[in-house]
Amino acid sequence: MENTKILEINNLHVQYITEEETVNAVNGVSLSICKGESLGLVGETGAGKTTTALSIMQLVPYPPGIITDGEIIFEGKDLIFNTERENQEMRGNGISMIFQDPMTSLNPIMTIGEQLLEVVLTHKKVTREEGKRQVIELLKTVGVKEDRYNDYPHQFSGGMKQRVVITMALLCNPKLLIADEPTTALDVTIQAQVLDIISDLQVKFNMSMILITHDLGVVAETCDKVAIMYAGEIIEAGTVEDVYTVAKHPYTRGLFESIPKLDDKNEKLVPISGSTPNAVDLPSGCYFHPRCKYKQEICERESPTLKGEGHQYKCHFSLFEKEELG
Numbered sequence: 001m002e003n004t005k006i007l008e009i010n011n012l013h014v015q016y017i018t019e020e021e022t023v024n025a026v027n028g029v030s031l032s033i034c035k036g037e038s039l040g041l042v043g044e045t046g047a048g049k050t051t052t053a054l055s056i057m058q059l060v061p062y063p064p065g066i067i068t069d070g071e072i073i074f075e076g077k078d079l080i081f082n083t084e085r086e087n088q089e090m091r092g093n094g095i096s097m098i099f100q101d102p103m104t105s106l107n108p109i110m111t112i113g114e115q116l117l118e119v120v121l122t123h124k125k126v127t128r129e130e131g132k133r134q135v136i137e138l139l140k141t142v143g144v145k146e147d148r149y150n151d152y153p154h155q156f157s158g159g160m161k162q163r164v165v166i167t168m169a170l171l172c173n174p175k176l177l178i179a180d181e182p183t184t185a186l187d188v189t190i191q192a193q194v195l196d197i198i199s200d201l202q203v204k205f206n207m208s209m210i211l212i213t214h215d216l217g218v219v220a221e222t223c224d225k226v227a228i229m230y231a232g233e234i235i236e237a238g239t240v241e242d243v244y245t246v247a248k249h250p251y252t253r254g255l256f257e258s259i260p261k262l263d264d265k266n267e268k269l270v271p272i273s274g275s276t277p278n279a280v281d282l283p284s285g286c287y288f289h290p291r292c293k294y295k296q297e298i299c300e301r302e303s304p305t306l307k308g309e310g311h312q313y314k315c316h317f318s319l320f321e322k323e324e325l326g
């Protein structure tokens, strides 16, 4: 792995503003990814993962969504100041995104061959023949046979559709791939296959990747680094090895404890008590304090800063201090 930063997000804030309410979806996210590196972005529903991804793609729906602060530096340039033309170019050959539902990306009334070829011809200076050759070759790589070129999306199963979408995302050789829960909509039996394909291609093409998921096991198998999101903030981040060995934030610990253990069939899922805060009306101080069993007075009052080098966590105390506090 090289150490060149390909993407750097600094202090990103995103809100969804309507007449009735303001949703604080992303509240100061900072993260960076190096060339060829894969980052797992993990968090409960509503934590702001998709909004972070859409911000990078410059696809936050406006209205009601608006990036209110921060920087998104891709290859040295702040995407927030891009023109629409520059955005299209960035999405054509810089950053690609795979969505949860394959039909978000596929046109139901075109054959998959036609739509994949169109992507190539829009972004690369190649002949139709060469374009078609590239499409067929990449389709084969993801396990879709050449004789399916003229089929329509509805003729494919969910897993096969997602393979076509992966092909579409990779045709223009993106430097960064964002996969937003790419297998959640699929049958459990084929989720692992599709994840393997994504993971293999990420390594093969030396792409950087952000993999959004609820599944800490998937991150362990697929990613170099992990970032845990809670209420629009990254509350812990580091290498998979560091974070999985010693989780430093009580929320992360709670997430690990809530994974059912394979070797003990009777082990109950231990959910973190309480629920995620309402993004319209966030708690004072540390957003996790209402659910934290180590809560102290300062936690209700002050938002903790991010501590640590490399392995970072956003908490007033180290866990060992907490254990002493009881």
Ligand SMILES: Nc1ncnc2c1ncn2[C@@H]1O[C@H](COP(=O)(O)OP(=O)(O)OP(=O)(O)O)[C@@H](O)[C@H]1O
Pocket: 016, 023, 024, 025, 043, 044, 045, 046, 047, 048, 049, 050, 051, 052, 061, 064, 065, 279
């Ligand atoms: N178009 C929208 N309008 C208003 N609020 C929105 C919109 N999209 C998302 N939100 C809100 O923004 C917050 C963050 O949502 P987001 O989809 O980014 O979370 P997520 O971590 O991707 O969740 P999930 O795991 O369910 O996909 C949530 O409170 C959500 O309800």
Ligand code: NI
Pocket: 049, 050, 051, 180
């Ligand atoms: Ni999401």
